[in-house]
Amino acid sequence: MTTAPAGATALSATVRVPALEIRDLVVRYGSGRKARQAPPAIDRVSFDIAPGETVGLVGESGSGKSTIGKAVLGLQPPTSGTVKLHGQDITAMSLKQRSRLVADLRVVFQDPYSSLNPARTIGQTLVEPLRLMGVKGPEALQKARAGLESVGLPADAVDRYPSQFSGGQRQRIAIARALVCDPKVVVLDEPVSALDLSTQAQVLNLLADLRDQRGLAFLFIAHDLGVVRFLSQRTVVLYRGQVMETGPVEAVSRAPRHPYTVALTAAAPVPRPAEQAARRAAREAAGFGTAGAAAPSATGCPFVPRCPLATDVCVTERPPLRLVEGTEAACHHAERVPAL
């Protein structure tokens, strides 16, 4: 993680301010007593992203990935905690103040078919965010044309409509729209999951090149580690709104230290059937997929009902993140987690 310790003034000149800093984020949906009693959708999540870095946010459906993305983009107000963009707390800003950040913080959504307005030309779509920044007329059009070229599309695509492009090309247009304002942080919400495998690889390569050329910070949201591994330096594994494990993506993928990461990795499809079968067998031999020994509890680890390693302490005490062999895992039994 890239944060300086509190009060580290002498060091501050040499410590890079993270592009994005999330601290103790809690998000609850709804209001009233029932909502307050239910577990929050996001429960005390913290992580940073440095300029030029990609952090992959992974977890099963419903784990809270999109909610974190929405909180970062200001689409869902946090219940508590902070989200800082280049050191500025954006959760405390008014809508007017936030609108000035429109250029610094952008998003690419999953579905390139529904995210582009079919009735607008590509030029109109790309010029819109520039107009909000006060860039208009020929200058805006020139930026739109340059934006298309930067994602490998011809500049004259400005005159065409989304229906004239394939899924991969549309996702390139969505990336051009996100980058046309020269942002610092981009939320990539499952940006390749609607594309076929070879197109996925091309779009991921393009994103990596653009990140490296421009020093962009990416928050890359995906269901499994396999996809984020290609683009991310670090990963945050989420389950029921809590961070289960975080660390360098290679270490977390190769030797996970949380039983949930093991289950998630073993469940992800791999191109070689023999490897897939071996992973499934290892996972079943370790007891994953069967009910754990202990019952779930509001105070303990949320993975207890599915965890083959769970003991009494897991029911009563929420395990803090701790460093175990190169990754940080929130597991009382991280040392006993079987190898993949």
Ligand SMILES: Nc1ncnc2c1ncn2[C@@H]1O[C@H](COP(=O)(O)OP(=O)(O)OP(=O)(O)O)[C@@H](O)[C@H]1O
């Ligand atoms: N608008 C909402 N109102 C109430 N609950 C919501 C709302 N949006 C999400 N949730 C709940 O918050 C939790 C986290 O959902 P979220 O969509 O962030 O998960 P996710 O990991 O992004 O899932 P997916 O991969 O399916 O998009 C889930 O329990 C979900 O039911």
